[in-house]
Every structure is written in structure tokens, then in C-alpha cells.
Amino acid sequence: MFEAFSLPFFQRGLxxxxxxxxPCGLIGSWVVxxxxxxxxxxxxxxxFPGLVLADGxxxxxxxxxxxxxxxFTLLTVAIARSRRTGADSVTALALAACLAGGVILASDVFNSGANVDTLLFGSLLAIGSGDLWLAAVVAGLAVVASFFVGQHxxxxxxxxxxxRALRSDSALFDAALLTVVAATVVATxxxxxxxxxxxxxxxxxxxxRLFTARLSTLLTAATLLVAAEGVFGLWLSVQTNAPPGATIAVTSGAAFALALGARTISRRGMWRAAAVAAALLALAGFGAGCGSQSSGGDGPKxxxxxxxxxxxxxxxGGDQVDLSTILKPNTDPHEYEPRPSDVQAVADADIIFRSGGHLDDWTEDLIKDSGSDAEVVDLSTHLPVRLFGEEEHDHEGEAHEDEGHEAGGxxxxPHWWQDPVNVRFAAARIESTLSDANPAASAYYQGRLRRFDNQIRNLTRQTKSCVRRVPAGDRKIVTDHDAxxxxxxxxxxxTVGTVIPALTTEAQPSAGDLADLEATIRRENVKAIFPEESVxxxxxxxxxxxxxxxxxxSLxxxxxxxxGSDGETWLGSMKSNVNAVVAGMSGGKVTCFGGQDG
Amino acid sequence: MAEPAIAAAHMSLGYAGRAVLRGLEFQVPTGSRVGILGPNGGGKTTLFRALTGEIEPLSGHLEVNATTATVAQTDRSRLDYPVSALDVATMGSLARLPWWKRPGRAERRRAREALAEVGLAELADSTFGDLSGGQRQRVLIARALTADAELLLMDEPFTGLDTTNEQRLEELIDSLAVKGRTVMIATHEVEQAERWDLVLCLNGEQISFGDPAVAISKPVLEATYGGHIVEIPGQPELGVLPAHHHHHDEGHEGAGQ
Structure with missing residues (x-):
């Protein structure tokens, strides 16, 4: 139950x-x-916009x-002072402006996705030494400021x-408070x-504050409470394999509700009802656990x-690998937040296979933070076909003009597996990596590679002949993702345009993009639009x-x-996609794969 | 004769260049009790702000030869703050300490003495918000004493007090003056003001100033309160119609319930 405490990533989170x-306890008390x-x-x-800028x-x-x-602080203070508007409405306005600015920067200026995301959501499981230093410095700042300025x-x-008479009205004292609040927020x-x-x-x-009547007790209790809720939330997230940030949020929310309830009860003498409620809550809490999963096979992890x-x-690898897959089906890779079992799996791994590119660029942090010394194989690096993203295209409907043109910059x-030829190369690379790591099973791996390779070649051949049955002029699709x-x-x-004109699902389309696209669909007489499954x-x-x-x-x-779905395996997902594309382009007249063939 | 605690000459006060109080011309000797009469919005708060140095006179001259402390109406202080009576009284020492210095043992002892002076020695460790209105008022006076304030500005301190507490506060004001502190009290009770050393009547301008026996007259009160004055039958004093100040209670001073 407490073995998690010995893991290096957990200790850093702790x-x-x-x-x-x-800082959260001290400055939080002043904030309240x-x-x-x-x-x-x-x-x-x-x-948010600051993070996007820093990333870009x-x-x-x-x-x-x-x-x-x-x-943000300077702006809200200045506006609230000069206009005598309610500080709350100014804050709300500036808040909305910052969010909007961040979204515009992220989707239209930098086209950045995953990095900003990990920062927006953060994770106690991915703490580096820089984060620890920042927290330590801000903690020192909070102590010093509280000690020297707290009385004011x-x-x-x-x-x-x-x-004013007490000389506590200096704007510098307030500025100091707002500065430490900002520093605490950044460290958090x-x-x-x-x-x-x-x-x-x-x-x-x-x-x-609900149960303290002196400042010193409030400061102490708040600090201890942050520590207790944080440690408990972190531990609970390991037990339940939930994201730690959200778990801590739920923990601290529950603690507040309990404290409020306890105060109400102690004032009204409703102890019996409270005991029953507490027992129920405890039961619910312990029932909520669930373990992490791996394939449980022999051979390398x-x-x-x-x-x-x-x-x-x-x-x-078949049953000769002990495989853990980090992303779960139907999870948008751009919205990934590491869970305790992921860090654990990476820490224990012998080999890590990456898909590569921005889809899983969080892997580097995960590896660094878990202290893993696994061999990392980025499958995207040695592929026969490597495509590069489109330039900012001003000409609607000609999205493919620069396809395959590998200009630097x-x-x-990263969606290389949509080309079966690439998958054959990746499979071969996986086989040789596994054989090197586990020579005893080499013949087994090679046998499975031959079988898989045959299946891929069959799939490619059948798909080509099937697509040829669609009239050449109808071989056009619209999909909502450049994947x-x-x-x-x-x-x-x-591909006649895409609904989301960027490589990541983070970006939002503009009204102009949509209008252009609609015009193109009409002009080119496109028959089918394919939403991607996870979007x-x-x-x-x-x-x-x-x-x-x-x-x-859908694709x-x-x-x-x-x-259990058609797309449970890559082969299955490809057949499903081919069927969907061909049926869509031919108005349902052509189908390629039946239920069982392969 | 020592220099006066306050001297105002040809002074007008206001905000953003607009005068709300004109024609101030008075001198307050150290150790006197000064009642300030006037309707809400008549300029009492503005005068207090000028005396603490929060605003500068628009014109004329103001001299304050005393360290100043304000004693606000207690419902404006945060009753739910996690502070004891002693904590509040100790805050007064901030006026004397360098900005970076926390009040220490000496300051707390001083604050206890101040609480004893206002008759609250036994309640020093009670939570401020749990005290009665009259007790909170006296804690705030103790805070002014801890600040070594020579001039105490009290904004309607009698509002909401029962007769016993009202009497104790009047006695406290008397003893402060005896010990050489100057006290200015904004009030609506003409009768009270008549018992103090000086009175200042304000209504957008200075109506009168001086010994209450001379400075308070029916025409003065009519000018101060805009004509809503009654002579109470069988009594020599003049009274202000109660309905009058309820009517003005929505003014920016936001007096309590």
C-alpha cells in the first residue's frame, strides 16, 4: 500500500x-x-498566454x-484604481482576455499543442529539479514576506x-503581496x-479559516493542510491510478466540505448523522481503487x-514481451496527462518504443522524471516515407500541393502509421530490437514478424485494388484532422481541405477557414466528410x-x-478506415473488406 | 500657551478639485474634546481624511501638530478576522515601529496596558469578533493608545451603544482628554456635544466653531441640519428630528443598523 513512497518520481512529487x-499555506491564508x-x-x-509564448x-x-x-496583476490593479470599477469585474474581463489571447497565440501563431497542454495541466509525477528549486525559492520568499510585511x-x-495612521497603507505592501501571490501561482x-x-x-x-480564530494558527493550519491534502492526494492518485492534480483538487474540496459540515454539525449537535456520513464516505473512498495493467507476458519489459x-x-512480441501501453484507446494523445502507473511502467521498462513527433513528445519528460534507463526507440526516425506539415496555406482547396515535399523547417x-509501408519498416525494427534484448525468443519474434508483414502486404494490395474501383474523379475526401x-x-x-487546418486537435478553426472549406466542398462535389473518432x-x-x-x-x-471494436488493432482500424473512405467516396456502392477476411 | 493641536485657516477640502467642505477656520488646543455636528454627507469624513493626511487641502492651510489615529465604527472592521482583542490593540504599535519590524513582547505589553486603560484587561485574549459593539469600540481606542496617538478621530462611536456602554465611552473620552489627548468626535447628539469643550458645526462649510454654549444656537443648528430642528417641549435643549438622520443614512458614510 505504501511501496509507492520508494519510487524516485513519487519522492520528487512528494x-x-x-x-x-x-507558500501555498502562508500566501493562501493572506489571499483568503x-x-x-x-x-x-x-x-x-x-x-496561459505566457506559457504559450515561452513555448513558442x-x-x-x-x-x-x-x-x-x-x-495581469499590474493591468487589473491599474484599471481598478483609475476607473473605480469593481475589481471583480475588471479581473473577470482581463481573465477572459488572457484566455482568448492564449488560444489565439496557440492555434494561430505558434500552432503549438502538446507542450502548452502539459503546462496548463501540470503534473506532480513529472517534477524536475528546476521545479523543486522554484518551489524552494518561492517558499523562502513567502516566509520572508510574511515575516516582514505580514503585520501590515x-x-x-x-x-x-x-x-494610514498605522502606516500600513503603502501601495508597496500591497504590491509585495500581489507579487508573492503571482510567484506562488507560478510555482504551483x-x-x-x-x-x-x-x-x-x-x-x-x-x-x-473555518476553525481557526488566530492568525498564527491559521497560517500553520493552512500550511499543514496543504501538505496533508497534497501527500494524501498524491498517494491516492497512485492507488487509484488517477491524475494527481485532479485527485488533489478533489481531496481538498472534500476536506473543505467536511470541515464546513463538521462546523455546522458541532454548532447544531448533529453528531449521529455526521458519524454515519463519515462512515459512508470512508467506504466510498476505499472502494474506488483500481490497479495498473500490463500484458503480463514473459521477456523484456x-x-x-x-x-x-x-x-x-x-x-x-506476442507472449514474449511484458507490454504496457501508455495511451488508452480513444484518448486524444494531445490531451495526455501522465498517471502514476505510466511513470511506474516507464521506470521499470527495458525498452520504450515511441511513435515520435509531437504526438508523444511528453515521453521525454516521463523518461527523465521516472529515472528510467530504458533503451528508447523512436520509430519515426527511420522510415521510408516521411511527410512534413503544410505551410500556412492561403489557397483553399489546394491543401495537397506541397505534400511529400520535405523542405527544412x-x-x-507524425501520423506515419497510416502508410502500411512505414508499418512494415517499424515492425522490422521492433523485431530486431526485441531479438537483441531477448535472443532466446528471436526465432519466435521473426516468425511473428513474417506473419504480420504478410498481413500488411495483403492489406495494401486489397486496398489499392479496392480504391481503383472508385471513379478517379470521385477520389476526394474531407477529414477534420490532417492525420x-x-x-x-x-x-x-x-484530401480537399481539412476542417481543422492544423496538425493538432488543439487548434480552433476560424470562421473564414470554414467558409472557404464549404465553398470548396461544393465546387469539388465532395461526397463524404470524415470526422476522426477521438475528435x-x-x-x-x-x-x-x-x-x-x-x-x-468515421475514421x-x-x-x-x-x-471489441473494429479498430481494436491497427490492421482492424486500417480496414475500417479503407471501408469508410471507399464507401464514402462511392456513395456506398463499393466495399472492400468483409467481416473476417484479412 | 502651547501651540494648538490643529490649526486650520481659510481651508477648503474636496476631491479631484471639487470642494465639498469650505470656509474652515478653527484652532483646537491640545487636550480638548471637540464634538463635530453635521448631517451625513456634511463633510465630517472628509475633514477626518484631511486630518490623517490622506487628502491635502484644496486651498488654505492646515497644521496638525499631533500623531493621529482614527477609530472607525466597528462594524466596518472585519468581524470575522482571526484576531484577538490584544492582536488588534497591538496593531497600533505599527505606527511607531520601522516598517519591517514585527510587534514584539514590549509592544504586546504596551497593548495590554492600553486595554487595561479602556477597561478590557480581562478580555484581552477574546476573539475580536466575539466582543460586543461597545467593547470593540474600546479595543479600537486601545489600538489608538498603543499607537501613541495624540489626536483621536472618532467616527460616530456612540452609534448602536446601549446607555451603560455610552456612559463608559463618555467617561473614557473624558479621561483621555485629562491625560492630554485631543479627541474629535463626530456625533448626532447635540446634547452630548454641549458637554464637551468645543463644537464644530459642518454642512458643506463651517457653520460655527467654539464653546458649545456660544457656538450652538437655533439658527446654527438650522443651518447645520437644514431646518429640521424642533424644540423639545419642557426641555431647554434643541433636538434633531430622528426621522432626519434615518433619511440620510444611505449616504456614503454607511452608518450601521
Whole structure:
């Protein structure tokens, strides 16, 4: 039950949360006393554009976050002072502006996705030494500021009218408080992310305030509460294999509810009802656990990052690998947050197979943070076909003009497995890696590779002949994700624009993009629109309604399907995609694969 | 004769260049009790702000030869703050300490003495929010004493007090003055003001100033309160119609319930 405490990544998470308890507890108490709860939440969100800028321009994330937080604070204070508007409405306005600015920067300026995401959500399982240093420095800052300026924060908060006579009304004291709040928020980002900072800063202090009547007890209780909730939440996340940030948020929320309930009960003498409720809660808590999973095979311990790579390793390794796949079916790889079992699996792994590119670039952090010394194989590096992302295309409907043109500086398109030829190479590489690691099973791996390779070649041959049955002029599709360039490139199909004109599902399309696309669909007489499985189909449906093209078929893009679905394996997902594309292009007249063939 | 605690000459006060209080011309000797009469919105709060140095006179001259402390109405202080009576009284020492210095043992002892002076020695360790209105008022006076304030500005300190507490507060004000502190008290009770050393009547301008026996007259009160004055039958004093100040209670001073 407590073996997790011996894992290095867990210990770093523990150290981080214990360090953060100091600034979060101290400054959180002041935030609550001075009515800055909404402000601190807003500062957390306001770091978003700073993080995007730091990611896009390549400077330290903490610097970007602090810059944005400081700018946000200055702006709200200045506006609230000059206009005598309610500080809350100014904060809300600036908050919305920062979020919008971040989205525009992320989707239209830098086309960045995954990196910003990990920062927006943060993780106690991915704490580096830089994060620890930042937390330690901010903890020191919080202690020093509370010690030397705290008396003025208290006097001014308690009685603003008298604060001038007590010389506590200096704007510098308030500036110091807001600065430390911003620093605390920035330090907390890496643990729980921008959207959940208040769970460590505001909620524990608000809980402590319910049952403390002196400042010193409040400061102590809030600090201890952050530490307790953080450690408990982290431990619980390992037990339940849930993301730690969210687990801590739920823990601190529950603690607040319990404290509020206990206070109400002790004032009304409802002890019996309280005991029953507490017993029920405890039962519910212990029933919620669930374990981590691996294939349990013999042979080397192997981690695969994506569902496709996991499937390839399973095809080659069979029961002679102990395989853990990090991404779950139907999870958008861009929205991945590491879970305790993932870090554990990476820490224990002998070999890690990566899909490569921006789809799983979080792997590097995961490997570094887990202390793993596994051999890392990036399958995307040695492939016969490597495509690169489109340049900012101003000419609608000609999205494929630069396909296959490998100009330097363009982003590698990581969806290489949509081309079966690439998969044959990747499979061979997996076989040789596994054989090197486990020579005893080499013949077994080679036998499975031959079988898999045959299946891939059959699939390719059948798909080509099937696509040829669709009239050449009809071989056009619209899909809402640029994931299918390898597929269409291999089989001579034209992609007429994409609903989301960027490589990641993070980006949002503009109204102009959509209007251009609708015009193109009408002009080119496109018959089918394909929403990708893991992306919300609402956009595609809106387009279909306007243009009359069908959206009844869907494609497997970034992820395979869950167990039992057509797309459970890569072969299955490819057949399903081919069927859908061909049926869509031919108006349902052509089908390629029946239920059982292969 | 020592220099006066406050001297105002040809002074007008206001915000953003707009005067809300004109024609201030008075001198307050050290150790006197000064009642300030006037309707809500008549300029009492503005005068207090000028005396603490929060705002500068728009014109004229103001001299304050005393360290100043305000004693606000207690419902404005945060009743739910995690502080004891002693903590609040100790805050006064911030006025004397360098900014980076926390109040220490000496300051807390001083605050205990101040609480004893206002008659709250036994309640020093009670939570501020748990005290009665009259007790909270006296804690705030103790805070001013800890601050070594020579001039105490009290904003309607009698609002909401029962007769016993009202009497104790009046006695406290008397003893403060005896010990050489100057006390200015904003009030609506003409009768009270008549018992103090000086009275200042304000209504957008200085209506009168001086010994209450001379400075309070029916025409002065009519000018101060805008004509809503009654002579109470059988009593020599003049009264302000109660309905009058309820009517003005939505003013920016936000007086308590």
C-alpha cells in the first residue's frame, strides 16, 4: 500500500508538494484574508498566454508564466484604481482576455499543442529539479514576506480606514503581496496546472479559516493542510491510478466540505448523522481503487507510448514481451496527462518504443522524471516515407500541393502509421530490437514478424485494388484532422481541405477557414466528410448540414479503438478506415473488406 | 500657551478639485474634546481624511501638530478576522515601529496596558469578533493608545451603544482628554456635544466653531441640519428630528443598523 513512497518520481512529487505547502499555506491564508481568491485563480489562468509564448519562442516556462501573471496583476490593479470599477469585474474581463489571447497565440501563431497542454495541466509525477528549486525559492520568499510585511497586510485587511495612521497603507505592501501571490501561482503551476492552482492556494486556507480564530494558527493550519491534502492526494492518485492534480483538487474540496459540515454539525449537535456520513464516505473512498495493467507476458519489459505502437509490439512480441501501453484507446494523445502507473511502467521498462513527433513528445519528460534507463526507440526516425506539415496555406482547396515535399523547417507529420509501408519498416525494427534484448525468443519474434508483414502486404494490395474501383474523379475526401496525409498519399486519394487546418486537435478553426472549406466542398462535389473518432464531430456535422455531404462514416486517426471494436488493432482500424473512405467516396456502392477476411 | 493641536485657516477640502467642505477656520488646543455636528454627507469624513493626511487641502492651510489615529465604527472592521482583542490593540504599535519590524513582547505589553486603560484587561485574549459593539469600540481606542496617538478621530462611536456602554465611552473620552489627548468626535447628539469643550458645526462649510454654549444656537443648528430642528417641549435643549438622520443614512458614510 505504501511501496509507492520508494519510487524516485513519487519522492520528487512528494518533495515538491511539501515545499509548495509553505507558500501555498502562508500566501493562501493572506489571499483568503484579503479577499484575493478570485484574483489568484485569475492569475493562474492568465499565465496561459505566457506559457504559450515561452513555448513558442523557446524560453523558460516559469519566466513566461511569471511575466504574464505580473502583467495581469499590474493591468487589473491599474484599471481598478483609475476607473473605480469593481475589481471583480475588471479581473473577470482581463481573465477572459488572457484566455482568448492564449488560444489565439496557440492555434494561430505558434500552432503549438502538446507542450502548452502539459503546462496548463501540470503534473506532480513529472517534477524536475528546476521545479523543486522554484518551489524552494518561492517558499523562502513567502516566509520572508510574511515575516516582514505580514503585520501590515493584517492591519490593512482588518481595518482599511485606520491603516494610514498605522502606516500600513503603502501601495508597496500591497504590491509585495500581489507579487508573492503571482510567484506562488507560478510555482504551483508545475504541480497542478494553471486551472487548478486555487485547489492548493485558496481551498486549504479557506478550510483552515473555518476553525481557526488566530492568525498564527491559521497560517500553520493552512500550511499543514496543504501538505496533508497534497501527500494524501498524491498517494491516492497512485492507488487509484488517477491524475494527481485532479485527485488533489478533489481531496481538498472534500476536506473543505467536511470541515464546513463538521462546523455546522458541532454548532447544531448533529453528531449521529455526521458519524454515519463519515462512515459512508470512508467506504466510498476505499472502494474506488483500481490497479495498473500490463500484458503480463514473459521477456523484456516494454513500454509503448501510443495505441498503434502498442499494437505493433504486441503483433511482434506476442507472449514474449511484458507490454504496457501508455495511451488508452480513444484518448486524444494531445490531451495526455501522465498517471502514476505510466511513470511506474516507464521506470521499470527495458525498452520504450515511441511513435515520435509531437504526438508523444511528453515521453521525454516521463523518461527523465521516472529515472528510467530504458533503451528508447523512436520509430519515426527511420522510415521510408516521411511527410512534413503544410505551410500556412492561403489557397483553399489546394491543401495537397506541397505534400511529400520535405523542405527544412516544416514540422514532421507524425501520423506515419497510416502508410502500411512505414508499418512494415517499424515492425522490422521492433523485431530486431526485441531479438537483441531477448535472443532466446528471436526465432519466435521473426516468425511473428513474417506473419504480420504478410498481413500488411495483403492489406495494401486489397486496398489499392479496392480504391481503383472508385471513379478517379470521385477520389476526394474531407477529414477534420490532417492525420491522413500518409494514407491518401499512398492510395492516390485527394484530401480537399481539412476542417481543422492544423496538425493538432488543439487548434480552433476560424470562421473564414470554414467558409472557404464549404465553398470548396461544393465546387469539388465532395461526397463524404470524415470526422476522426477521438475528435468531436460537431464541426463536421455542421459542415455536412450546409453542404449535403455525408458524415455517416468515421475514421480512426490518432488512436485505435477500444477492445471489441473494429479498430481494436491497427490492421482492424486500417480496414475500417479503407471501408469508410471507399464507401464514402462511392456513395456506398463499393466495399472492400468483409467481416473476417484479412 | 502651547501651540494648538490643529490649526486650520481659510481651508477648503474636496476631491479631484471639487470642494465639498469650505470656509474652515478653527484652532483646537491640545487636550480638548471637540464634538463635530453635521448631517451625513456634511463633510465630517472628509475633514477626518484631511486630518490623517490622506487628502491635502484644496486651498488654505492646515497644521496638525499631533500623531493621529482614527477609530472607525466597528462594524466596518472585519468581524470575522482571526484576531484577538490584544492582536488588534497591538496593531497600533505599527505606527511607531520601522516598517519591517514585527510587534514584539514590549509592544504586546504596551497593548495590554492600553486595554487595561479602556477597561478590557480581562478580555484581552477574546476573539475580536466575539466582543460586543461597545467593547470593540474600546479595543479600537486601545489600538489608538498603543499607537501613541495624540489626536483621536472618532467616527460616530456612540452609534448602536446601549446607555451603560455610552456612559463608559463618555467617561473614557473624558479621561483621555485629562491625560492630554485631543479627541474629535463626530456625533448626532447635540446634547452630548454641549458637554464637551468645543463644537464644530459642518454642512458643506463651517457653520460655527467654539464653546458649545456660544457656538450652538437655533439658527446654527438650522443651518447645520437644514431646518429640521424642533424644540423639545419642557426641555431647554434643541433636538434633531430622528426621522432626519434615518433619511440620510444611505449616504456614503454607511452608518450601521
Amino acid at each position: 518533495a515538491e508538494i511539501l515545499l509548495l505547502a509553505i 484574508l484579503r479577499g484575493l481568491a478570485f484574483h489568484s485563480h485569475a492569475v493562474g489562468t492568465a499565465t 519562442l523557446g524560453f523558460a516556462a516559469a519566466l513566461g508564466a511569471f511575466g504574464a501573471a505580473a502583467l 497586510w493584517l492591519a490593512r485587511g482588518f481595518d482599511e480606514g485606520a491603516s 503551476l508545475s504541480a497542478v496546472g494553471a486551472l487548478l492552482v486555487s485547489t492548493l492556494i485558496v481551498v486549504p486556507a479557506a478550510t483552515a 516494454v513500454v509503448a507510448t501510443t495505441t498503434q505502437v502498442g499494437d505493433f509490439v504486441a503483433e511482434i 516544416e514540422e514532421f507529420d 491522413f496525409a500518409y494514407f491518401t498519399n499512398r492510395f492516390g486519394i485527394e 468531436s464531430p460537431a464541426l463536421s456535422e455542421a459542415l455536412a448540414k450546409d453542404t449535403g455531404a455525408t458524415t455517416e462514416y 480512426y486517426g490518432d488512436t485505435l479503438g477500444p477492445a
